[in-house]
Amino acid sequence: MSPYTYGWNNPIVIIDPTGMNGENLHYLDKVNGDEKGKKEKDELLPPDDFTGLDAGGGVTVRAPFMPFDFSAMHWDNQKAQMGWEDEKKANEGGSWNNSKLALDIGGGIYGALQTTVRPGDQWLGKNGKYYNNSWWGNQFTGSRSGAFKAASNYKWAGRATIGVSALIGVSETVNGYQMDGGQFGYNAQSAAFGTTGSLIGGWAGAKAGAFSLGIVGGMIGGPPGSTIGIVVGGFIGGFGGGYIGGSSVSYFHGR
Amino acid sequence: MKSIENYLNILHFCFYKADSKLHLLFNKVNLLRLLLKIPYIKKRLEKKGITDFQKEYDKAFLDKNSGLSMVFAGGILWGIVAVFFFTLLILFNLIVYAGTPIIISCSILSGVVCYFFVFRNDMYIQYFDKYEKWSKAEKRKFSWLTFASIVAVFLLFYLGLKT
Numbered sequence: 001m002s003p004y005t006y007g008w009n010n011p012i013v014i015i016d017p018t019g020m021n022g023e024n025l026h027y028l029d030k031v032n033g034d035e036k037g038k039k040e041k042d043e044l045l046p047p048d049d050f051t052g053l054d055a056g057g058g059v060t061v062r063a064p065f066m067p068f069d070f071s072a073m074h075w076d077n078q079k080a081q082m083g084w085e086d087e088k089k090a091n092e093g094g095s096w097n098n099s100k101l102a103l104d105i106g107g108g109i110y111g112a113l114q115t116t117v118r119p120g121d122q123w124l125g126k127n128g129k130y131y132n133n134s135w136w137g138n139q140f141t142g143s144r145s146g147a148f149k150a151a152s153n154y155k156w157a158g159r160a161t162i163g164v165s166a167l168i169g170v171s172e173t174v175n176g177y178q179m180d181g182g183q184f185g186y187n188a189q190s191a192a193f194g195t196t197g198s199l200i201g202g203w204a205g206a207k208a209g210a211f212s213l214g215i216v217g218g219m220i221g222g223p224p225g226s227t228i229g230i231v232v233g234g235f236i237g238g239f240g241g242g243y244i245g246g247s248s249v250s251y252f253h254g255r
Numbered sequence: 256m257k258s259i260e261n262y263l264n265i266l267h268f269c270f271y272k273a274d275s276k277l278h279l280l281f282n283k284v285n286l287l288r289l290l291l292k293i294p295y296i297k298k299r300l301e302k303k304g305i306t307d308f309q310k311e312y313d314k315a316f317l318d319k320n321s322g323l324s325m326v327f328a329g330g331i332l333w334g335i336v337a338v339f340f341f342t343l344l345i346l347f348n349l350i351v352y353a354g355t356p357i358i359i360s361c362s363i364l365s366g367v368v369c370y371f372f373v374f375r376n377d378m379y380i381q382y383f384d385k386y387e388k389w390s391k392a393e394k395r396k397f398s399w400l401t402f403a404s405i406v407a408v409f410l411l412f413y414l415g416l417k418t
Contacts, residue, residue, distance in 0.1 A: 111326040118321040162330020167337040171353030219299040
């Protein structure tokens, strides 16, 4: 067994006496109730003077890792009949990072496309030119209603990606809270501040990007500049904001 | 049902207004505006038919039909409602860990609620027209209501984690 995969990379909360599967002490509390859970927990823990390795040849990492206050593990709800798979996911940490990043980028793209197709009182024809909302369109420009429909779809997609991205941030905080053993510790704070930073950074980045590249686009002669600006600015701002949020927590915790 | 519709539209309107105010604040501190003072850029934009770039820029964000602020306000409303459902699950001890099915379920439920009460056929625009006529006292009252709602959701979320 690789020491790097020990306890699903969470040796604070999970122990693995057999080397075959991780056991969450906290989970035992929840499933069995405090007393029974404590008993099983005591049986699973290595003795205080345990320092050795497995005699079977394989390295089983179960060093005395007990500088942790189990009294803080008060998530003892009888509700916890959750599956082991869910728990593993909670401990994998950052498994949604890519999804979140993709959603943030998607939010920028859809929002920018929506503004491009229907900027204010105009709409974008199939020929790449803008027309006033009072005109219906023709066979060369495509229909106005078609442009409105496309803008509406982009608006929906933009809303959805922002909403789901925010929910993922909250979910990561919950899982971080669980990984911290029922405390609002490093993982939970990192997720919460990273998400907040990402939202604020993405917002500000989109504005700055739309302004600067919008000017470039305007000088060249078209709106793609601002569209690209929103996407690029939103991405850089979101990524930077998330990084700053997470790094601030790391700095605060001295990591 | 009507009161839920009204309440969600108030939240949506206040999110939009907050975003608009922040946009105007951003404009004040946006150093990139200095670019528009450069004669070459100014002339080039005018040549391409953009006489007031700032106005075009504001319109792209603040337009009630298709502005980016509307997307952002709608997304935040979607997220807040989704977090509310998610919080209920935690508060009533139905889940401990946030798995993918839970996220998808809460997101879809939130989307359905927002669709029927706010986004359907852009019905929020009628509410916006109505809310624009609020007095200053009403605006303040509903701004506080929105703020309190957000605080309440996150307070419940925190309590759900702790219990």
